[in-house]
Amino acid sequence: MVGTDLLKVEDLDVSIAGRMILRDVNFRIDHGEFTGLIGSNGAGKTTLLRVILGVQAAARGRVSVHGQTLTRSNSSVGYVPQKVVFEPDLPVRVRDFVALGLDGAKLGFARRSRQNLELVDEMLDAVEAAALANRRIGSLSGGEQQRVLIAHALVRKPELLLLDEPLASLDPGSAQEIIELLHSVVVHQQVAVLMSAHEMNPLLPVMDRVVYVANGGVASGTTDEVVRSDVLSALYGHHVDVLHVHGRVLVVAGESDHAKSMVADHPAVIVE
Amino acid sequence: MFSSFMTNAWISGTVIATLVGVVGFFVVMRASSFAAHAIPNGAFAGAAGANLVGVNPLFGLVVFALGAALGIGYSSRRTRSDVATALALVMMLALGAAFLATSNEYEPAINALLFGEILGVSSSEIVPVLVLALVCALGLGVLYRPLLMSSISSELAVAQGVNVSLIDVAFLVVLALSSALAVPVVGALLTFSLTIGPPAAARLLTSRPHRALACSVVLSLLTLWAAIASSYWSNLPIGFFVGTFSALVYLVARAWDVTRRRRLAHVVA
Numbered sequence: 001m002v003g004t005d006l007l008k009v010e011d012l013d014v015s016i017a018g019r020m021i022l023r024d025v026n027f028r029i030d031h032g033e034f035t036g037l038i039g040s041n042g043a044g045k046t047t048l049l050r051v052i053l054g055v056q057a058a059a060r061g062r063v064s065v066h067g068q069t070l071t072r073s074n075s076s077v078g079y080v081p082q083k084v085v086f087e088p089d090l091p092v093r094v095r096d097f098v099a100l101g102l103d104g105a106k107l108g109f110a111r112r113s114r115q116n117l118e119l120v121d122e123m124l125d126a127v128e129a130a131a132l133a134n135r136r137i138g139s140l141s142g143g144e145q146q147r148v149l150i151a152h153a154l155v156r157k158p159e160l161l162l163l164d165e166p167l168a169s170l171d172p173g174s175a176q177e178i179i180e181l182l183h184s185v186v187v188h189q190q191v192a193v194l195m196s197a198h199e200m201n202p203l204l205p206v207m208d209r210v211v212y213v214a215n216g217g218v219a220s221g222t223t224d225e226v227v228r229s230d231v232l233s234a235l236y237g238h239h240v241d242v243l244h245v246h247g248r249v250l251v252v253a254g255e256s257d258h259a260k261s262m263v264a265d266h267p268a269v270i271v272e
Numbered sequence: 273m274f275s276s277f278m279t280n281a282w283i284s285g286t287v288i289a290t291l292v293g294v295v296g297f298f299v300v301m302r303a304s305s306f307a308a309h310a311i312p313n314g315a316f317a318g319a320a321g322a323n324l325v326g327v328n329p330l331f332g333l334v335v336f337a338l339g340a341a342l343g344i345g346y347s348s349r350r351t352r353s354d355v356a357t358a359l360a361l362v363m364m365l366a367l368g369a370a371f372l373a374t375s376n377e378y379e380p381a382i383n384a385l386l387f388g389e390i391l392g393v394s395s396s397e398i399v400p401v402l403v404l405a406l407v408c409a410l411g412l413g414v415l416y417r418p419l420l421m422s423s424i425s426s427e428l429a430v431a432q433g434v435n436v437s438l439i440d441v442a443f444l445v446v447l448a449l450s451s452a453l454a455v456p457v458v459g460a461l462l463t464f465s466l467t468i469g470p471p472a473a474a475r476l477l478t479s480r481p482h483r484a485l486a487c488s489v490v491l492s493l494l495t496l497w498a499a500i501a502s503s504y505w506s507n508l509p510i511g512f513f514v515g516t517f518s519a520l521v522y523l524v525a526r527a528w529d530v531t532r533r534r535r536l537a538h539v540v541a
Binding site: 053055079081084086089090091092093096097100101103104105106107108109110134135136152 | 301413414415416417418420421424425427428429430431432433434474475476478479480481483484
């Protein structure tokens with residue numbers, strides 16, 4: 001399956017309350033790829049994820065999975081939102097919460113089958129949270145909750161996992177553990193991951209592709225193709241320098257008339 | 273206490289406590305306590321209005337509680353939920369005050385509406401109460417999993433394909449019907465103490481959703497039965513006992529939870 005288009009976003013415009021948030025967005029994601037959705041706060045990353053998820057309408061363009069236009073609640077797509085607040089007293093164990101990832105949208109009561117209960121245990125093992133299974137979800141740390149949210153999203157066996165800033169508010173150690181966990185999911189379960197972040201450096205070792213969002217447009221491709229001064233200058237609409245320091249990438253703002261002229265010609269940059 | 277004239281109180285109390293135990297579990301899960309306070313006041317205005325025009329008070333209770341619930345649901349999509357609920361609350365209280373001022377109700381009847389009356393459900397109303405409770409129970413049974421999922425996180429529920437707006441309105445309708453049933457017995461001002469106290473206590477006693485739901489029903493039943501008995505013996509309004517016992521049940525559960533956590537921390541240390 002590796003190498004075939006799993007997700008394709010074509011000519012997408014998104015506006016909210018009359019304001020254009022994203023314009024002419026194009027990119028694709030293949031099976032088993034780790035893609036970083038990079039951009040500053042307010043760049044439109046969450047909006048783009050919501051459109052892919054089918055809960056936000058696009059003004060123009062098409063989002064397809066396996067060539068089929070995406071509909072709401074597509075089981076091929078799993079989702080981990082930016083922030084979920086669980087009260088400490090919430091009477092829901094980790095095991096119950098992950099199981100609701102399987103059947104939370106179904107009507108009525110039902111006793112869960114042995115097969116589904118085994119699937120829940122399998123997912124908790126996969127995210128190294130088996131020891132937390134009987135804990136209240138509200139009693140977990142931020143990093144533990146992220147693991148459980150990922151298990152909740154994976155239990156339906158999606159082919160694409162969308163994560164909205166899962167590293168926000170995590171300490172560096174927990175953030176690194178979540179990145180390694182997601183990389184393991186990509187490698188062992190062949191699930192494609194599209195993960196938003198405002199800081200790309202933690203993702204550099206695992207990212208196959210980057211979708212860089214700025215100024216209402218996107219640039220997509222491999223890190224070397226996108227994270228370059230000319231590409232990002234065109235995207236931002238002013239000159240930026242891309243500096244490599246001790247294996248880390250720094251994007252530094254500057255001024256350039258040449259960049260302005262490039263933006264006028266290329267409102268969205270796609271490097272494939 | 274178990275004489276024939278008290279039969280309606282025990283039957284209606286048992287049905288109401290069971291239903292409110294389930295509804296309250298979701299009210300606390302969804303942090304909808306303010307709506308659970310506002311809607312019975314809507315029901316109160318309905319009962320006052322029904323008395324004024326001479327129709328069955330249960331009809332007025334149901335119609336006005338539903339009106340308040342749908343008004344809150346509709347307005348909450350356009351403004352902050354607490355603002356929408358507060359506006360519905362004050363409007364209903366104002367209407368209730370106007371209806372009472374215009375009617376020829378005796379003061380005891382007004383007190384009964386506000387603070388409860390163990391003989392608040394007449395024999396002719398037992399069947400409608402049972403039917404409405406059954407409708408609510410069926411509705412909650414059908415909605416159970418999406419309601420639970422959306423109560424934990426509406427964003428995750430939406431991502432799973434749950435129509436959260438529809439679930440919100442459906443739950444408010446069930447809350448309205450259960451409030452309409454509870455107001456004649458428990459009173460408009462204190463119905464919400466039964467909706468909040470036992471369910472909030474139940475979630476401290478167990479970490480499993482099904483067990484917390486069952487525990488909420490049991491505590492709600494014990495609270496209302498104890499309140500009916502106490503009201504019968506003391507001749508004080510049942511609402512006073514429901515409010516007091518609900519708070520006590522929560523305090524005992526909280527004390528048990530604190531003690532359990534300390535013991536666990538001691539064992540770990």
